[in-house]
Amino acid sequence: MEVLEYASDLQIQFTCICNQIAFTPFLMPHQHESCDIETLLDNVGLKKTKDRHNIVLLFQEPRTWTLNTLYHDAHHTHFSTVFRNIKLLLQKGLIRSVGTWNGETHYEWARQKHHDHKLCEKCDTVECVPCPVPKLKKHQLELAGLCKTCK
16 A cells, blocks of 8 residues: 655555556655556446546545535646536445535545544534444434644
8 A cells, every 4th residue: 555645744545556647736646557546436437537536536535525625626627527526426426425514515435434524613624533422323423623723
C-alpha cells in the first residue's frame, strides 16, 4: 500500500497505483502500472476517466463531501462533471448520501465500516467519528461540537 499525504497532514492508506492519471496538486504522484481505483470502476461498469479517478480518490478520506467541496478539491474539474459523477457513483453504490446540513447534501464512501458523523458548529464541516454505541446494529447519530481545526 502506498501512503498518500494531504496538505492537511492527514494520511490515509489506499492502494492506488497509476502513472497515467494527472493528479490534483495536493496529492503525491503515483508511479506504478495498474490501479485499484481503475479496477473498481471497471468492475462496476463505469468508464475510467481522469476526473472520475480523482473524485473516487478524494472519497478515500475519512470525511463527508458536498458537491461544492468536491468541486473545490477536484481541481480543473467542471461542476457539471462532479455532479454527473456523484449521480453515477450513487447509482453504482460506491458512495452514499449521509444527510443534509445547512442545505447541502453530504456524501461519503459507501464501502467502510459503520461510524457516525459530527457537525462542526463553527465551520460546518462534517467529520466521520467512531461509533460511540457499537452494540446497536441500526442507528444514525448526528453529533455536534467543534472539529479539530476549530478547537
